[in-house]
Amino acid sequence: MQDQHTSDEESKQGGSGGEPLPAAIAAALGSRITEGAVVDGVVHITVPATEVIEALRILAFEMDEPYSHLSDLCGVDRPDCIEVVYHLFRPLSNDACVVRVKLPRTNPHVPTATVLWETANWAEREAAEMYGITFEGHPDPRRLLLPDDISGYPLRKDWEYPQDHPYLRREPLHEEFPEIVGRVRAEAAPAEDERDGNSK
């Protein structure tokens, strides 16, 4: 899974074939943008972690046609970094602006976006527990979806599937099942779906 991943994973932003950024965004954000491109009509920009709230505030409130609808916020585990992705839209339109922040894998920090949208509250809590990102200044930094005793950050690619966790343990029937047929599975595909989280 992570080993078969190609290292030229550049995603879309900054990749080939992108058009230059719209003038309005380039002028409003200026040097805050480290990478930027337009792919299929969608604006992709990358900003440093320290500037992200200022950049989001300008995009959402200070432009002539602001991107004031925060559709989604999620984390992504890239091979070289952890990303936080903000999907912004103009209200009542399909004009999208995707803002990214690249964070180091060890101890990632980013300021919270809850000061601009309360939407970000739960989304950031989810990203925090799934990727281990610390959102500085978050009003309620508790776990959201996972049980309290799960260790590690499950959506990171290097997360180890805790075989002995009571919630994730397979039911007795599934334990017995390979024994009925024995050998077959082990030879064919060694431990292929260990990480798919069959939490029944």
Added chain:
Amino acid sequence: METRSDLRTEELLINMGPQHPSTHGVLRLVLTIDGERVVQAVPHIGYLHSSMEKIAEAKTYRQYMPFADRYDYLNAMGNELAYVRAVEKLCGIEVTPRCEYIRVIMAEMNRIASHLVYFGTLGLDTGSWSPFLYCFREREAIIQLFEDTSGQRLLYHYFRIGGLRNDLPSHFCDKLAEFLDYFPARINEYNDLLTNNIIFQRRMQGIGYLSPELCRRYSVTGPNIRGAGIPYDIRRVVGYSVYPELEFDIPTRPEGDAYARHLVRVEEMRQSVRILKQCLEKLPEGEINVKVPRRLKPVVGEVYERVESPRGELACYLISDGSEKPWRLHWRAPSFYNLQVLPELLKGAYVADTVAILGSIDIVLPDVDR
């Protein structure tokens, strides 16, 4: 009567759920109440977390299809539509017009079915038993059509990447036309039974007030934002699939209370009937499947595909690294964000109105927890 400002009442903490008949699933609300008023409400979610996003990273694009059904079970066709559109956009697959129309028919039928469940359970929440039974009878007609078409009643796995499982059965169009003929009259009946009932009206009006500003701050979407007067509908805003070719209105209400949201949903069922009638008229003949390679390997890239689910803006964020399995899949679940606004709606409301307000924002808990 004389009141003394230094007289304090004691606040009481009560636990609603996780297993409560009116929470539509496994939701735990911790309510701080002062007398009959809610001072603070804290939702606790995650009881139905099924790691849908982690599963996606271990499955191929085709293998993940049936899982897409399973998290918002009342809108399985709509979820499939979001996922299948995301994958097709990533692979550059164009489906046939007939396939597009059938997909829209299925999604709209599912919207009616989902709103019927909402209508019935809201009746239950507010103390009326009959609408639930009648709505499920009408829903049964739709579910039966789904069963004849896809072979399953709730979790269909009917859409395929690049097409559909099979064409519509021969009796489908007649059966659906028959349903569409009698259904609007049934909506009127249910309005007489519930919506226009004075007890229900007095119960729902003026509670759970949702302002447009609150909607922006919390990214509330779907019938909830339309109940606050903003005509935000992804079908119109994005115009995906064949929706630009179809005529329909986006019902809105300016009031923003629970009753307004209810009226929007009822009107949406009528609009879905209108869409379905047009679809049946325009349904083109021809192939339903296009050729798709057996081993599906999209190019490196990402898409964020939005569709309108009965609960709001549903989006599938899919990142491909060029292999057979998605690198990352993220669901923008409408219920997840709509539920977040609940503490604001409950502030200052009566305890008895809690279930009515919760019912009126129409959440599905597996959709919240994913």
Added chain:
Amino acid sequence: MDAGLDMRTTGTKSDDSILSILRLIVQGIVSIAKSHWVTLVNFWRPTVCERYPHKDKSLDYKPGPGYKGDFALITDKEKGRLRCIACQSCERACPNHCIRVVPAGKGKDRYPAEFYIDVGLCMNCEICVEVCPVDALTMTPDYECSVHDPRDLIRNIKQLTERGMEFDEVSRVR
């Protein structure tokens, strides 16, 4: 006071004149009478519920030919053996890994010595049926799969073959 409470007092217009109270009472009576009329109308409509499983045999429900129910392995009547060539495509394609095939024989004579499907783990997605290159595995409209012991949900090759004997392949929609 916050917005929710203001709406409650202003939105429903509760002025106290005797006329408006009377109007409210009349409105209430009319709307409740209408509600009762609806229930009365529905009283005469046909019942759609079945008393499952204590059902009347005349009402016995048969799902359509495309129903995704229990599994079957189809026997090739001319050759008198299973169509399955034990290629294990279904096993690899299953998202839940609920199929196990133990192949035997070499080349053209390859056949499944054992064929297990855990129906309790299966989610009826029909991917296994779609990938089968020889149309040997199929789903049937049999929907009554409930058992007392979950171990009985594991289908073996004998059960699958028997079910395949009764299966009407011609009318199958897929």
